Amino acid sequence: MSTRARKYGAAVAVGAVSLWLSAGAAARQETVDSVLQKVREATGWARMIEHPQGIQLSGKARMAGLDSTYILIFDSHGHHAQHIDGRISVGGGFDGTRAWVNDIGGERRVLELGDREQAVLGGLISTGGWVAADAPLALTLDESAAAEGPAVLKFKVKDGEIAGRVEIDRKAWLPQKWTYDVGGATYSFKFEGVTEFGGMKFPAKVERTGSTGMSMVMTIENAGDAPQFIRSPYEPVLSPPDDITFDAAAAAGLEIKKAPTGHLLVHPLVNGQDVGWFIFDTGAGANILEKRAAETLGVEQYGEIPAVGVGGTTMSHVCRPETLTVGPATMLKPQMIVMDLAFLDAHMSVPIAGLVGYGILHRTVAKVDMETPLVELFDPAKFDGAGLKWSKLAVDGRVACVEASFEDHTGYFHLDTGAGASTVTMH
Numbered sequence: 001m002s003t004r005a006r007k008y009g010a011a012v013a014v015g016a017v018s019l020w021l022s023a024g025a026a027a028r029q030e031t032v033d034s035v036l037q038k039v040r041e042a043t044g045w046a047r048m049i050e051h052p053q054g055i056q057l058s059g060k061a062r063m064a065g066l067d068s069t070y071i072l073i074f075d076s077h078g079h080h081a082q083h084i085d086g087r088i089s090v091g092g093g094f095d096g097t098r099a100w101v102n103d104i105g106g107e108r109r110v111l112e113l114g115d116r117e118q119a120v121l122g123g124l125i126s127t128g129g130w131v132a133a134d135a136p137l138a139l140t141l142d143e144s145a146a147a148e149g150p151a152v153l154k155f156k157v158k159d160g161e162i163a164g165r166v167e168i169d170r171k172a173w174l175p176q177k178w179t180y181d182v183g184g185a186t187y188s189f190k191f192e193g194v195t196e197f198g199g200m201k202f203p204a205k206v207e208r209t210g211s212t213g214m215s216m217v218m219t220i221e222n223a224g225d226a227p228q229f230i231r232s233p234y235e236p237v238l239s240p241p242d243d244i245t246f247d248a249a250a251a252a253g254l255e256i257k258k259a260p261t262g263h264l265l266v267h268p269l270v271n272g273q274d275v276g277w278f279i280f281d282t283g284a285g286a287n288i289l290e291k292r293a294a295e296t297l298g299v300e301q302y303g304e305i306p307a308v309g310v311g312g313t314t315m316s317h318v319c320r321p322e323t324l325t326v327g328p329a330t331m332l333k334p335q336m337i338v339m340d341l342a343f344l345d346a347h348m349s350v351p352i353a354g355l356v357g358y359g360i361l362h363r364t365v366a367k368v369d370m371e372t373p374l375v376e377l378f379d380p381a382k383f384d385g386a387g388l389k390w391s392k393l394a395v396d397g398r399v400a401c402v403e404a405s406f407e408d409h410t411g412y413f414h415l416d417t418g419a420g421a422s423t424v425t426m427h
Contacts, residue, residue, distance in 0.1 A: 032139050035151050035168065040131050042173035044200035048076035051225055057195070057202060059221035064088045064303040064318070070218045073226045074127040078135070079234040082126065084216070088303050088318060088335075093234050094123050100236035103398070104305075105286060105335045107362040108238050113396040113412060117160045118182060125178050125189050126206065130155075130166075150176055174201065186211045197223035212313050213306035240380065243332045244363045250328035252367075252376040254280075259348040264373050264417060266356055269325040271297055276353030279344075280368075280375055283416030284357025285398030287324060289336040293353040294319055307337050314339065326360050327377045334359055355418070358398040368417065 040046060048055070054075035061070035061084045068086025081093030083102075091102040092111075099111040099119040111119050121137075124130040130137055142152035142165060150167040157163070164180025178189040193204030202223060208216045226233070257265040257277060265277040275293040286307075294301060301317035317338045324334040336354070344352045365383045367376040393415070394401045400415040406426075419425065 030141065030151065032141050032153060035141065035153060036131055036139070038173040039168060039175070042201065043128050043131065044198075045128060045131050047199045051075070051198065053228065054079070054226035055197065055200070055202075055223065056226040057220045057223050059219045061086070061219075062217040063090070063215075064305045066303050070220075072126060072218075073233050074123070074129065075226075075234075076132075078123075078129050078132065079232075080123040080127050080129070081233045084218075088305070092119055093236070094120055095232065095234040095236070098236055099123075100238075102237070105359045105362075106241050106243060107358070107398075108236065108241070109362075109395060110236060110238070112394045113401065114161070114182065115396050117157055117162055121157055121160075121162055121180070125175075128175075128202065136160075155180075174203075187214075195220045195223050210306075212308065213315055241363055243334070245330050245332070246379040246382075247328045247330070252328055252378055254327045254375045254377065256280075256373050256375060257350070258373050259350075261347055262370070263348065264368075264370065264375060265348065265350065265352075266326065266375060268327075268354075268356060269323070270354075271299075271321045271323055272325070273297065277348070277350050278354045278356045279348070279352060279418060281355045281357050281416075281418030282361060282366075282368075282400050283414055283418035284355040287331075287334055287336045287357050287359035288339050288341070288355035289319060289321070290341045290353045291338055292342070292351075294338045297321060301338050305337070307339055324360070326356055327375075328379075329360065329364050329377050331359065331363070361400070370417065 052075070054073050057072045059070050061068040063084055063086070066086050066088055068084045068089070070082070070084055072080065072082040074080035077096060079094060079096055081091070083089070083091040088104055089102075090104050093100055099116045100109065101111055101115070101119065102108050124135055124137065129135060136158040137155045138158055140154045142154050145152035151170050152165055152167050154165050155163065162180050162182060164178065166175055167177045168174065169176050174194070175191055177191070180187055187208070187210045190207040191203035191205070192207075195202045195204045202220060204220050206218045208214070255267040259265055264280045266280045267274065268278055270289065270293065275296060289299075299319040299321050301319050303318045304315050305318065306313050307316040319336055319338050320333045321336065322333060324331045324336070336359070341352045341354070360377070363380075365378040365380050365385070367378070368374065391402060394412060396412070401412040402415050403410060404413050413424070
């Protein structure tokens, strides 16, 4: 190699090293605040205050394998409300204090425990409110992220349990993907495209997925000012469901059989027909109709949602028979999950036709005695519980929870009649 060639070769090498050092120095100078500032500028978050009514994003959703309509409303104060309306519908929001849900079975409630934490986090992610100075997230820079790839911030919900990471495109400075873990499951939000309004940028497509099989895709077609409302759209509507009736002449007590496992079996009617024994299961997040019973009744099955049971997570269809009668209570067009429960037959000593779960329990007052055994259902509007000693009952994941103390600890436990003969199960 000539002296001249060596000279230019050395210059190229030195230049490459200088560029590498320059990129490394820039990465080291990056901070949480500098990343947040770039994201605020890119999304136009500061312009939110120019829209006191809030912003409305609307379009289409694909949930449970079904097409639906989608609306998301939010403001600069962290309030939000979203609605997916279709054959399977769900809504929820946050009014600054209460997180709430209009659940897939028509149940309305204020969220607590892990449900509340996930709802608040989901709102921050969906609206872009996570960049606000008072957002309840503790953020740190992931310094292990490659300088040529997305900027990565690690986050933890303040006073909460959920932690994860957000990846941010260093060219557009817009979030690309959120990932976090809850109870052994991994969830993610992926953003694609841009919808612009009033100098602000919002994702054109949001895909929410979970390792449990949960999947939702929202496509934004319109963005604008939220319309005027008679009442705040961010506040929950907590009126009880109107899809249940009570027969005052019917006995409160249910026909019961105690299985060898300790489970309580009851005998509801579906569409007025006796299709077999159901497990009375306070740990079931929905009313379940066994696959064989659904086929016997000839009810239409549609959609596909993840259902978690003792056999693991399976993708299951949904059905809506005309009626579900449990003792004095009759639900009209109840949403029921269709599952294969044939594996339970041998354990219960009888064929199992389903589970009576959250759908009924949300709408009734239930008196349960596992030893007698006894299950009585009452109309909440007429039940007199003045002479009873009450303890707080929370609902998390559609399952009843009670607070209990053990040694020098206090925590919440599932109140689960579906757990069989066990006394207490500890994580």
